[in-house]
Amino acid sequence: MSTIPALMPNYARLDLSFDRGEGAWLHATNGRRYLDFAAGIAVTSLGHAHPHLVEALTRQAGKLWHCSNLFRIPEQERLAERLVAASFADSVLFCNSGAEAIEASLKLARRYQFERLGGVRRWRTLVTQNAFHGRTMATIAAGGQQKHIHGFEPVMEGFDRVPYGDLEAARAAITPETGAILVEPIQGEGGVHPAPAGYLAGLRALADQEGLVLILDEVQTGMGRTGTLFAHELDGIVPDVVATAKGLGGGFPVGACLARGPFAGVLTAGTHGTTFGGNPLAMAVGNAVLDVLLADGFLEQVRAHAATLRAGLEALVARYPGLLAEVRGRGLLLGLACRCPNADLLSALRDEGLLAVPAADNVVRLLPPLTLGLADIEAAEACLARACARLAGETV
Numbered sequence: 505m506s507t508i509p510a511l512m513p514n515y516a517r518l519d520l521s522f523d524r525g526e527g528a529w530l531h532a533t534n535g536r537r538y539l540d541f542a543a544g545i546a547v548t549s550l551g552h553a554h555p556h557l558v559e560a561l562t563r564q565a566g567k568l569w570h571c572s573n574l575f576r577i578p579e580q581e582r583l584a585e586r587l588v589a590a591s592f593a594d595s596v597l598f599c600n601s602g603a604e605a606i607e608a609s610l611k612l613a614r615r616y617q618f619e620r621l622g623g624v625r626r627w628r629t630l631v632t633q634n635a636f637h638g639r640t641m642a643t644i645a646a647g648g649q650q651k652h653i654h655g656f657e658p659v660m661e662g663f664d665r666v667p668y669g670d671l672e673a674a675r676a677a678i679t680p681e682t683g684a685i686l687v688e689p690i691q692g693e694g695g696v697h698p699a700p701a702g703y704l705a706g707l708r709a710l711a712d713q714e715g716l717v718l719i720l721d722e723v724q725t726g727m728g729r730t731g732t733l734f735a736h737e738l739d740g741i742v743p744d745v746v747a748t749a750k751g752l753g754g755g756f757p758v759g760a761c762l763a764r765g766p767f768a769g770v771l772t773a774g775t776h777g778t779t780f781g782g783n784p785l786a787m788a789v790g791n792a793v794l795d796v797l798l799a800d801g802f803l804e805q806v807r808a809h810a811a812t813l814r815a816g817l818e819a820l821v822a823r824y825p826g827l828l829a830e831v832r833g834r835g836l837l838l839g840l841a842c843r844c845p846n847a848d849l850l851s852a853l854r855d856e857g858l859l860a861v862p863a864a865d866n867v868v869r870l871l872p873p874l875t876l877g878l879a880d881i882e883a884a885e886a887c888l889a890r891a892c893a894r895l896a897g898e899t900v
């Protein structure tokens with residue numbers, strides 16, 4: 505008999521599993537109930553078992569699951585039209601994950617420059633330190649993190665790295681071979697670092713001057729997470745290409761690459777493809793997610809709840825300066841920069857019934873569902889206060 509676990513060991517999983525979710529809450533098989541501020545890493549943005557999403561998926565499941573992109577898929581056309589109407593974009597390509605959305609964006613930029621200049625001239629991409637773009641070969645090269653690259657060399661060529669937020673460094677790093685800039689509006693995995701004021705606008709101007717494609721990685725920040733449909737709206741800029749994924753399917757795997765004007769038609773028939781991308785199930789759920797996100801007042805409410813939650817977190821930081829350094833982020837993509845080990849706070853929070861996610865730079869990331877209510881915020885604040893009190897050695 506084999507002693508090798510059937511599942512490959514690429515995740516150090518917690519010994520915790522769930523059999524049911526409801527709104528902001530998860531029910532574990534150990535009988536406990538957890539307030540879910542992890543949201544499957546910013547994915548279940550409308551909470552668990554949202555009735556409108558359940559209805560859309562089950563209705564579609566009874567009709568048609570898959571037919572391939574060899575045929576027209578009406579739900580796909582509809583979702584594309586709605587994303588176009590609600591954003592900077594003129595056209596959309598669907599795929600199944602964040603990394604695939606980044607891959608499509610990188611391929612689009614290369615192809616755009618190839619067609620424009622009649623050959624492989626501007627094929628390199630400017631990327632930033634501390635970035636995260638996924639775990640495929642191209643996206644680990646773009647992210648450039650040693651912990652993701654180690655042992656997988658040789659690394660794909662063509663990425664030039666500059667410090668995040670440093671416009672002058674970006675300008676200085678452009679060469680005659682640079683064709684694109686790829687950047688996150690808020691570095692999520694990298695520790696919840698929002699772009700400094702003026703940075704994205706500066707990159708926009710730079711891309712215009714130099715004829716570069718400005719690609720934003722909104723895989724985590726997109727689909728309402730920041731209280732706007734896309735994070736770049738807060739910076740008042742128009743990107744060329746945006747990759748998004750996590751919140752788009754509310755837990756159903758789907759990704760999208762959005763592009764405007766001259767970039768919209770680059771990936772012509774035969775240049776790129778995906779068997780599963782944009783299948784009827786994913787599209788039915790994506791349309792249902794948009795129904796909720798774009799409903800009157802929904803994003804306003806996200807912003808209001810985000811401000812309430814943030815104020816509570818600021819108060820916590822003021823009360824426990826020995827444990828917590830600061831609150832970072834925008835909307836409901838919030839990071840608590842810790843002075844204690846972030847793993848200790850995460851574990852204490854779990855003991856109190858609150859799930860959150862680590863991020864680099866010793867950060868505890870809070871990614872509640874956008875649908876959370878004031879009662880959920882109060883429950884989370886109570887868990888946070890008890891966890892901090894315990895870590896600070898107060899009797900609770």
Ligand SMILES: *Cc1c(COP(=O)(O)O)cnc(C)c1O
Pocket residue numbers: 600601602603604606636637638639688692693721722723724725749750
């Ligand atoms: C999660 C994430 C990705 C990768 O998405 P996958 O669906 O895991 O491939 C890429 N970029 C950012 C900013 C992310 O947060």
